[in-house]
Amino acid sequence: xxxxxxxxxxxxxxxxxxxxxxxxxxxxxxxxxxxxxxxxxxxxxxxxxxxxxxxxxxxxxxxxxxxxxxxxxxxxxxxxxxxxxxxxxxxxxxxxxxxxxxxxxxxxxxxxxxxxxxxxxxxxxxxxxxxxxxxxxxxxxxxxxxxxxxxxxxxxxxxxxxxxxxxxxxxxxxxxxxxxxxxxxxxxxxxxxxxxxxxxxxxxxxxxxxxxxxxxxxxxxxxxxxxxxxxxxxxxxxxxxxxxxxxxxxxxxxxxxxxxxxxxxxxxxxxxxxxxxxxxxxxxxxxxxxxxxxxxxxxxxxxxxxxxxxxxxxxxxxxxxxxxxxxxxxxxxxx
Numbered sequence: 001x002x003x004x005x006x007x008x009x010x011x012x013x014x015x016x017x018x019x020x021x022x023x024x025x026x027x028x029x030x031x032x033x034x035x036x037x038x039x040x041x042x043x044x045x046x047x048x049x050x051x052x053x054x055x056x057x058x059x060x061x062x063x064x065x066x067x068x069x070x071x072x073x074x075x076x077x078x079x080x081x082x083x084x085x086x087x088x089x090x091x092x093x094x095x096x097x098x099x100x101x102x103x104x105x106x107x108x109x110x111x112x113x114x115x116x117x118x119x120x121x122x123x124x125x126x127x128x129x130x131x132x133x134x135x136x137x138x139x140x141x142x143x144x145x146x147x148x149x150x151x152x153x154x155x156x157x158x159x160x161x162x163x164x165x166x167x168x169x170x171x172x173x174x175x176x177x178x179x180x181x182x183x184x185x186x187x188x189x190x191x192x193x194x195x196x197x198x199x200x201x202x203x204x205x206x207x208x209x210x211x212x213x214x215x216x217x218x219x220x221x222x223x224x225x226x227x228x229x230x231x232x233x234x235x236x237x238x239x240x241x242x243x244x245x246x247x248x249x250x251x252x253x254x255x256x257x258x259x260x261x262x263x264x265x266x267x268x269x270x271x272x273x274x275x276x277x278x279x280x281x282x283x284x285x286x287x288x289x290x291x292x293x294x295x296x297x298x299x300x301x302x303x304x305x306x307x308x309x310x311x312x313x314x315x316x317x318x319x320x321x322x323x324x325x326x327x328x329x330x331x332x333x334x335x
Contacts, residue, residue, distance in 0.1 A: 009033055010043045014052065014067070023057065023066035142191065148214050152193055155216045156181040159223070161198075165213040166206055174212060175199070180221040183229050187239045194232065196221070203232060205239055235285045237265060237293060242285030248304040249280045255300050264293075279304065291316065 012033060016024060026044075030037040044065060048054050056063040142149060155162045162181060167174050178198035185192045191208035235244040244267075251259050253276030260270055260278060267283040284290060291312055294301050303310045 006043070009035065009039075010047055013040070013043055013047065017054070017065065017067045020066070023064035025062050025064060029065070142208075145191075145208055145211075148208060148211050149191065151214050151216055152181055152184060152208070152211075156184055156193075156195075159221050161217045161219040161221055163215045163217060164206070164211050167210040167212055169207075169210065177206075178217075179204070179206065180223075182223050182227060185229070185239065190239075192239055194229065203227075205241075234266070235283070236289070237282075237284045237287060238289035240285065240287045240289055242287055244283045245286055245306055245309070246283055247281065247286075247290075247306065247309060249294060250302045250304055251278050251280060251297065252300040253277050255297060286312070 013029060016029065016032060024032075026037045026040045029040045033040065044054055052067070054065060054067060056065050058064075152162065154160070159180075162179050164177050164179060165174050166177050176199075179193065179195045180198075181193050181195040182203070183194045185194055193206040193208060193211070195203065195206075197204040233239060233241055235241045256272075256276060256278040259280060264280075265282045265284055269281045271279045271281065273279065286306075286309055291309075294303060294309075294313060295316060303313050
């Protein structure tokens with residue numbers, strides 16, 4: 001039996017006993033966990049050794065296991081112990097927030113959680129944390145955008161218009177904008193500001209790290225009552241929305257399994273083909289995010305429709321082929 005299975009089972013025991021008002025017998029726990037009662041006894045002993053205040057009362061000839069009521073009720077905030085543990089384990093997911101106001105607040109929260117969790121349990125928690133880990137290999141360091149993040153947070157909370165100098169990646173130039181920040185969104189490792197752009201007279205999405213200068217004004221705004229972030233982003237394959245188009249993409253049998261096992265868009269339909277390939281259909285906006293996703297699968301993905309998307313992929317493929325032709329030619333000349 002793997003260490004991960006053992007820890008997951010012990011976690012379930014804690015969760016079950018916290019939720020129970022009258023306690024559980026070893027037989028009841030074994031039935032819920034679908035394991036042998038002897039295994040439950042070993043888990044209970046391990047949890048007691050780790051400092052969890054478990055005890056057994058003899059009731060009607062049976063040993064009823066429970067957690068001390070003091071553990072259930074001494075937590076000063078309306079969270080269960082397992083909820084606190086889950087928050088404690090989430091620290092590894094928040095490395096990208098280092099040196100931001102959010103990270104500082106979360107560090108303070110984690111310190112408070114440590115004082116709430118029984119002292120003897122920390123060794124057990126550290127073992128669990130080492131077993132269940134979250135690793136972020138690719139993330140942006142938002143500490144250097146601390147002031148921008150603080151200002152946009154305050155502006156969004158207080159409904160204040162901001163003035164910004166924004167670098168547009170597509171045009172490769174900076175311009176001044178006045179924006180009413182409706183929402184701050186964290187999506188796929190990037191912070192975005194979504195709000196009304198006075199320059200474009202429409203709702204727009206701004207990547208936080210491309211805001212070169214930011215000032216909060218005294219001008220107030222109101223978020224429209226009918227604004228819903230889900231509706232704004234609904235047509236987009238990622239964070240950028242637009243007019244939805246029906247797309248059809250063929251994926252080879254080699255990668256069909258990878259495509260099927262994930263929900264890429266809420267509108268997607270996956271049609272299995274006899275040869276093991278699939279046809280992926282969805283109603284999405286044709287954006288750079290969509291094009292990049294399709295091209296990331298190389299020749300194992302082919303756009304069946306619409307033609308406009310086929311043309312975009314074709315243009316990118318030609319440019320990519322030309323670039324590598326030039327590289328290979330230079331390599332030959334250097335030999």
